[in-house]
Amino acid sequence: MNKEERAENWFRNIPGEEKIPMEKKMELCGRVTIPIIVICLGIFIAEYALLRFFGGGTLIDRAADFVNEMARAKGREHYTTLALIGAIMMCPLAVLPVTASTLYRRSWLSKQAEKILVDLPKQNGTEQGKRKEENARQSPVNLGSISWRVEADGTVLNGFREDKLTEALQKMQRGEMEFLIFTPNRALPVEESTDCCDFLQLCEDENPEYLHFELSLVNPAVWEGRVIYGKDRVSVTEAEELLLRVFARQSVPSIDSFEPVLNLRK
Incomplete structure (x- = not known):
């Protein structure tokens, strides 16, 4: 996914997004990417700390032992199965970070879009004023x-x-x-x-x-x-x-x- 495709995807269903230039959309997507990463990592670390705190980390140790037992087997199909099981085990931990980061992204982009849409008439008025001045300077x-x-x-x-x-x-x-x-x-x-x-x-x-x-x-x-x-x-x-x-x-x-x-x- 390139920057334009990401901007189109992230701004989908945001009111007034069709009036925002693509360059501005890509700029806003770039600005919100780092906070999203920080949110995801922060929640993952918090989840890990909670699992360690409650039960003394027994659940994490059992999951590690299960993966190690699976890893002792050999064969290409085994590695595919191991990767699939690992992904399934991580799904519960990924739900909260993904949901939180998505909600934050949509909320932040919506607020930025509102600001831009409010400023657009002012910008258009300024551009029209500049055009009028230019026409006046070049009047026949x-x-x-x-x-x-x-x-x-x-x-x-x-x-x-x-x-x-x-x-x-x-x-x-x-x-x-x-x-x-x-x-x-x-x-x-x-x-x-x-x-x-x-x-x-x-x-x-x-x-x-x-x-x-x-x-x-x-x-x-x-x-x-x-x-x-x-x-x-x-x-x-x-x-x-x-x-x-x-x-x-x-x-x-x-x-x-x-x-x-x-x-x-x-």
């Missing part, structure tokens, strides 16, 4: 009449405005920024094309005086695969004009001046 910004997600080098730019566009492009031209990505909340139509644009990206050009502009186009009929179109030697002014036009018209102008740089369609 309105550029034109639709929402956009703006990222710079992997960081979401909250509160990004059109009047900050020139500054961002100039930072890129100076090498202070590597990537600037604009992702609309819906794919935008492309003039003179059946494809749609799902994000625009700018990065440094080989010539430090210019920028490299890229568009990602997808087929709205299947939404599988995309083609990345790129254009080199784009000035800051040209890039700004193109982006402002996209923001205002909610569409991408003709890409005749762009060239495919990556085709991910089958």
